[in-house]
Amino acid sequence: MADQAHRKYFLDHQVPHLFDQLARKLLEEQPADPVAFLAEQLRAQAALGAARPSGGEVPDKQHKFVLEERDIPTQWYNLAADLPTPCAPFLHPGTKQPLKPEDLAPLFPPELISQELNATDRYIPIPKEVRDAYCLYRPSPLYRAHNLERILGTPAHIYFKYEGVGPTGSHKSNTAVPQAYYNKLAGTKRLTTETGAGQWGSALSHAGCMFGLPVEVYQVAASYLQKPNRKTYMESFGSQVFSSPSERTESGRKIRAEQPNCDGSLGIAISEAVEVAAKDPEAKYCLGSVLNHVMLHQTVIGQEAIKQMAMAGEYPDVIIACVGGGSNFAGLTFPFIGQVLRKEAPKPVRVIAVEPKACPTITRGKFAYDFGDTACLTPLMKAHTLGHGFLPGAKHSGGLRYHAMAPLVSHCVVHGLAEAVCYPQREVFEAGLQFAQAEGFIPAPESCHAVKGAIMEALKCKETGTSKVILFNMSGHGYFDMFSYEKYLSKDMPEDVPLEDSVLEKYLAELPAV
Numbered sequence: 001m002a003d004q005a006h007r008k009y010f011l012d013h014q015v016p017h018l019f020d021q022l023a024r025k026l027l028e029e030q031p032a033d034p035v036a037f038l039a040e041q042l043r044a045q046a047a048l049g050a051a052r053p054s055g056g057e058v059p060d061k062q063h064k065f066v067l068e069e070r071d072i073p074t075q076w077y078n079l080a081a082d083l084p085t086p087c088a089p090f091l092h093p094g095t096k097q098p099l100k101p102e103d104l105a106p107l108f109p110p111e112l113i114s115q116e117l118n119a120t121d122r123y124i125p126i127p128k129e130v131r132d133a134y135c136l137y138r139p140s141p142l143y144r145a146h147n148l149e150r151i152l153g154t155p156a157h158i159y160f161k162y163e164g165v166g167p168t169g170s171h172k173s174n175t176a177v178p179q180a181y182y183n184k185l186a187g188t189k190r191l192t193t194e195t196g197a198g199q200w201g202s203a204l205s206h207a208g209c210m211f212g213l214p215v216e217v218y219q220v221a222a223s224y225l226q227k228p229n230r231k232t233y234m235e236s237f238g239s240q241v242f243s244s245p246s247e248r249t250e251s252g253r254k255i256r257a258e259q260p261n262c263d264g265s266l267g268i269a270i271s272e273a274v275e276v277a278a279k280d281p282e283a284k285y286c287l288g289s290v291l292n293h294v295m296l297h298q299t300v301i302g303q304e305a306i307k308q309m310a311m312a313g314e315y316p317d318v319i320i321a322c323v324g325g326g327s328n329f330a331g332l333t334f335p336f337i338g339q340v341l342r343k344e345a346p347k348p349v350r351v352i353a354v355e356p357k358a359c360p361t362i363t364r365g366k367f368a369y370d371f372g373d374t375a376c377l378t379p380l381m382k383a384h385t386l387g388h389g390f391l392p393g394a395k396h397s398g399g400l401r402y403h404a405m406a407p408l409v410s411h412c413v414v415h416g417l418a419e420a421v422c423y424p425q426r427e428v429f430e431a432g433l434q435f436a437q438a439e440g441f442i443p444a445p446e447s448c449h450a451v452k453g454a455i456m457e458a459l460k461c462k463e464t465g466t467s468k469v470i471l472f473n474m475s476g477h478g479y480f481d482m483f484s485y486e487k488y489l490s491k492d493m494p495e496d497v498p499l500e501d502s503v504l505e506k507y508l509a510e511l512p513a514v
Contacts, residue, residue, distance in 0.1 A: 063146060065308040067139035072131055075123035077299040079334040079408060080292065082341045086119055087411045088382035091369060096514055099379055106278050107285040109186035112179065115293040122338075124296060126178075133177045133210060137166040138300065142308035148438040149458070156461040157314060158454055159471045161305050161332060162441065168233075170444065170476030171328045172203035172288055175297035179286045180207035189282035192216045194244065194269030196324070196401055197223050197446065198230030199476055200288030205237040216283075218244040218252075218272040220401060221264035226483050233480070244269040251275055251375035265391050266325070266402040271375035278377070289325025290372060290381075290406045298331025301473065306335055309471065315346050316471035318457050322449035323353040323362065323420070326406030328475035334408075337417050351418040353409065354453040356428070358496040359392040361385065361405045362413055362420035364504060369514040372404055380512060383410035387507025400446050403507075421453060424496045428452050429488040432478070444476040445484050 031037035080087065089098040104113045115124060126134075145158040163171035183191060191213050195201030201217040208215040217239050224231065224243040231241045244264045245252035251271040255262055262268070270287070277285035287294060309315055319336055321329035339345040355361060365384040372378035374388055383405045390403040412418040425445075432448030434455065435441070443451055454472040461468050478485065487493040 061146070062312075063144055065142040065144075065311045067304060067307060067311075069135050069139070071304065071307060072134050072138050073126065073300045073303040074131070075125055076296045077303060077335050077338060078118060078122055078124055078296055079299075079330075079338055079412075080119040081122040082338050083119075083411065083415075084341070085411075085415060087407050088369075090407075091380040091514065093371065093376060093379055096380070096512075103379070107274065109182045109188060109284060111182040111185070112293050115296055116291055118292075126300075127181065130178045130181050133181075133207075134174075134300070137173065139304045139308075140165050140301070142305060142312070143439070144312065145435075145439055148435060148455075151434070151438050152455065152458050152462065154458040154462040155465065155467040156458040157467065157469045158458055159309070159312065159314075159316070159469070160454070160474045161301060161308075161471070162474050163301065163328065164441070164444075164474065164477035166203075168199070168202040168206050169479065170199040170203065171298060171301060171331055171473070172200045172476075173207065174300055174331065175288065175294045175327065176200070176203035176207035176286070177210070178297050179293075180204065180211045180213055183284050183286070184211040184213060186284075188213065188284045190214045190216065190280075191286050192218075192273040192277045192283055193286045193288065194218045194220075194266060194273045195223075195230075195234075195288065196220045196266050196269070197444070198227050198234070198480065199444070199446075201234050201239070201241065202230060202237075204286055204288070205234040205239040208239065209237040215239040216273070216276060217241045218246065218269040220244055220266060220269050221262065222401075224264075227480055230480055242272075244272050246272060248272070249275045251377070255374070262391070265374065267372070267374035267388055267390075267404075270373040271377055274373060274377045275375070289327040289402070290404065292406075292408060294325075294327050295330035295334065295406055295408050298327050299334050301328070301331035302333060302335030305332060305471065306339070314469045316349060317347065317468040318350045318352065318470045320352045320354060320450050320453040320457065320470065320472040322400065322446050322453075322473075322475065323355050323405065323409065324359075324400030324402050324446065325404070326353075326409035328446075328473050329353050330406060330409060332471075332473040333412075333418065337412060340417070351412070352453055352457070353413070353418055353420040354449040355420060355422045356392075356400050356449065356496070357422045357424045358499070359386070359401055359403075360422045360499065361403065362410070363422045364499065365403075365405070366508050366511070367410060367414055368508075368511050370404055370511050376512075380514065381407050383407040384413070385508075385511070386504060387510055389510050390504075390507045400449070421456075423449065423452050426488065426493060426495065429485070429493065431455050433485070433488070441474065442478040442481075442485070443474055444478045445481055447474045447476055447478070450474065
């Protein structure tokens with residue numbers, strides 16, 4: 001049965017890719033005898049296949065699997081349409097009733113609202129203008145981590161999808177571009193947003209510049225201080241950047257009065273950005289994670305990875321990504337989970353979300369309705385949460401310092417489609433440097449969590465003597481994060497502050513009654 005499933009998978013994915021290449025060559029070269037030309041091309045492909053190792057596997061030294069610009073997906077994949085059990089609806093923060101489209105109108109343009117509430121259409125067309133912008137950096141490459149496999153001494157095959165090739169260095173542009181585009185279409189004059197590590201703020205600053213929209217960014221105070229170059233980077237695209245909590249908003253002033261030395265959090269920064277947008281009829285708010293339309297836009301990652309794994313002649317046994325709000329995790333895993341749900345996957349797949357021990361939203365949080373921000377301005381969403389008042393310590397993976405999880409990601413965990421683990425930050429940085437020294441890429445601190453998860457799975461294969469195919473998402477590079485690496489290398493990186501049960505219970509006791 002497994003052989004039949006593999007055969008069907010490669011007939012569905014690899015053979016169409018081959019014939020697409022042949023058709024392109026035919027159109028480009030326009031030979032006098034098309035039949036003879038195609039016959040010669042097929043003979044060449046057959047000779048190439050015969051030269052490969054038995055079983056049709058690629059040579060061991062092939063490190064990179066690259067698609068063409070024409071292979072950029074033409075549609076986003078909507079996992080909600082394939083779920084056998086629907087997600088719980090978002091609720092209005094005042095009435096506690098299911099959200100209506102008009103409830104979201106003060107914050108988002110019409111097309112994004114439609115995407116947010118769409119649970120029926122499996123695919124959403126990607127506008128030409130967005131695909132043209134994607135061509136700057138997509139398709140992103142898939143790598144086989146041969147050197148890491150050798151150093152670990154594992155029989156596992158380790159692959160990683162590298163999203164750091166984008167102009168702003170992470171996966172965040174995949175949703176920043178369409179959000180800026182749809183806002184421009186709707187006549188929005190300016191955008192507000194939050195950012196943790198600065199990856200999202202950088203991506204939206206770039207996208208806003210592309211479409212002529214100024215951006216106001218509220219950056220979590222801890223990251224604002226740790227990564228001053230990120231602020232400069234965002235300002236280079238014309239954005240205004242403020243440390244959060246700030247004195248510019250009611251929610252920021254309130255928190256600063258209560259906690260003058262507050263390190264901030266994504267929940268606080270969201271409150272400030274939402275407050276500003278809600279008070280300005282010419283402004284709209286953009287969110288870099290958590291919401292359904294953000295998960296939707298990121299699925300270009302997994303759709304490309306499916307084609308690239310077919311090029312490699314393999315299919316993952318384990319898929320891994322870090323999670324803060326869930327966007328890069330959803331981007332890689334949702335298209336594969338969709339194949340599992342539609343019974344198109346050639347074999348079972350384990351999907352693992354890796355989060356920081358200092359902010360263990362899934363592994364220790366409660367699956368319940370909660371606000372997405374600290375000031376309780378956002379709609380209520382049912383997902384894993386540590387409580388909207390939770391303030392994580394100033395750890396170095398700032399993009400994962402969020403109290404809640406994307407409802408779609410939590411739904412997958414609750415229904416057995418994914419699982420979660422957490423690791424302390426020193427172990428995570430150790431894994432990131434081991435990967436960098438093997439493969440040459442320095443991961444963002446957030447991405448180090450996925451690296452750690454992949455290494456742990458590879459070592460399990462070494463212990464058991466089993467060869468599994470491991471795919472993880474390296475969501476961004478770490479070249480703006482040398483401060484954090486310096487802290488680790490100088491042995492000046494503190495241990496994670498343990499999250500005591502009594503503290504967690506205090507925050508969970510503040511969950512809204514629904």
